[in-house]
Amino acid sequence: MNLKQLSHMLSLSQTTVSRALNGYPEVNEETRRRVMDAAKRHGYRPNPSARRLATGKSGMIGYVLPTGAAVDIDPHFVEFLSGLGDYARAHELDLVLSPADADDEETTYRRIVANRQVDAVYISSPRPADKRLALVNTLGIPFIVHGRSEGFDFDYPYLDIDNEGAFHEAARLLVQLGHKRLALINGNDRETFAIHRERGVRRALAASGLTLGERHIRSVTMTEENGYRAARRLLEEAEPPTAIVCSSLIMALGVVRAVRDLGRTIPGDLSLVAHDDVFPWLRPENFPVPLSTTRSSIRLAGARVAERLAARISGLEEGARGEVWPVDLVVRGSVAGAPA
Amino acid sequence: MNLKQLSHMLSLSQTTVSRALNGYPEVNEETRRRVMDAAKRHGYRPNPSARRLATGKSGMIGYVLPTGAAVDIDPHFVEFLSGLGDYARAHELDLVLSPADADDEETTYRRIVANRQVDAVYISSPRPADKRLALVNTLGIPFIVHGRSEGFDFDYPYLDIDNEGAFHEAARLLVQLGHKRLALINGNDRETFAIHRERGVRRALAASGLTLGERHIRSVTMTEENGYRAARRLLEEAEPPTAIVCSSLIMALGVVRAVRDLGRTIPGDLSLVAHDDVFPWLRPENFPVPLSTTRSSIRLAGARVAERLAARISGLEEGARGEVWPVDLVVRGSVAGAPA
């Protein structure tokens, strides 16, 4: 059932039927009802390919997926996707993942924009002065950044959590508990979120005249193994840190293992706080010692990004509004006063 | 730059240019070269929307993503995606994720097929007599199942790992080591993979005249917490199992925690084997006691599924070929002879 057939059985022109269906004003309300009714009865669904060719709109949102043998997709992605999908489903939006060579995402961005494959894109894990951001900005496709970049002379729309504030709070708590030697096991420090977290920790320390030693900060890919290694190296020093702030739950698993291996205890010898993106399959309260966390649901972020993308596509949102979500600090058993 | 312009500057018809570009035989080889050359020089890329409308082919593969507030996307998904993306990138295939209400995926399948939004789809985590499979089979769109179903009167193309064989081997090893009370912490037993794994364990036990007691099998969603709970319940029995086979690394984390909480040890009191899908961020060799596993890279499976989907789209693969990958049994420190 296509438009031609439908309009023919209604004895109307395609123009009128199309307009009736798409809510244009120049059609009699009664005619519109007739059309809507017939469309529903016959299960008419406009062919998206045709509509696309005519309008240039695809009804999909895009994401360029960096791939390659050496590239691992972040497990956070799947939770973000849950949220995104949740919203997208309710609004009949599809998501297209365009795999790209991790060393050359630009080509792919250009392609999907030139081909009008998607109406909007989102960008995640941005770095300072991220090229993708500049590119997408000049290409003129609606977009939202999940996270933040820095060092541009233009503004852009984003959704981020208050990473600096979160880690500031976490560090401040530890300092108040008497800890003087803090360490930070961070994610890849070329990504903005890691920079912000480091900034937060440093600021909290500075407020009490403390500093974050060069050797007390580790920046690694967020795997269990890297958490373990970083923690071991930190704890095997002559004067090991008495508290660690850690950028992910998965790394925290490694930290806990390292502490055990060394015969130390949490929170007796070491206080630990980690950031929790809220995975259904790994919860901080179920750690051997319940883990204190800075908590922010990445899933909700996914839903919000989808919502804002939809708003931008339909012109309801404009400009470069940045949105920063506060982060909860949830204190559990893994923190205590500094050892004497 | 579109076809019209290109053909005009070559003083050729659109027909000829189109044919030259798409490798049709009825065009002079020299003309073809000229065309190809000009196309490349001017960076001509056929508009996919137009091509789509004309041919009905989209150049994308589809996946219906079950969503909902209560639905969690499996973290395995992201690894599978890595592999899929790896292949897809090399062949300029995009992947479209169509979020669907988890209780009504049918509507979405029908929509994407009717709209010809994708050239092929894959289905994951199938159950016995899975409705999606029957549906997709009648809808006539090329597809591949990742995993297997059962109880159909038709064959279908799939890629699966030898779950039964893998768990058979694991259980057999444990039996040989003298274990008589085995337990299985399985995934959702409405999914085929879980059924196959259970079958494998039972078969190994049966071969030695043993059985898997009703209470010695747990079927749960694969989270750390569920692994913990299942293990606790098993180990707190009067006659606890001396060996556990576990369907995922994440659940194994919980099992390890439970064992510790109860003051027992691995492998002294309990031998443990788990299935490993090979995540970059959590490795069995890094468990407190290196974990024995049945190992199969879900990432490679993703790449293979993409490859076969591409083959089916272009007509290179036909029929209902099933492909079953063997699974490695990797023995590490977490297994030992049964305690006296």
Place this chain on the structure above:
DNA sequence: CAAAATAGCCAAAGCGCTTTGGAAGTCTCT
């Protein structure tokens, strides 16, 4: 009451490709 504005509808021209149904020109064969 004539002129101007408005409401409601339609025919037809795109969107940019593929594919059908020829039509020339060139070769081959008797």
Place this chain on the structure above:
DNA sequence: AGAGACTTCCAAAGCGCTTTGGCTATTTTG
């Protein structure tokens, strides 16, 4: 040399929608 068979190209008709530019009634306005 003329008939048939290739080879190589083209004009034009889709694919199914949206949108432009008009056209006819009907209503409003001065």
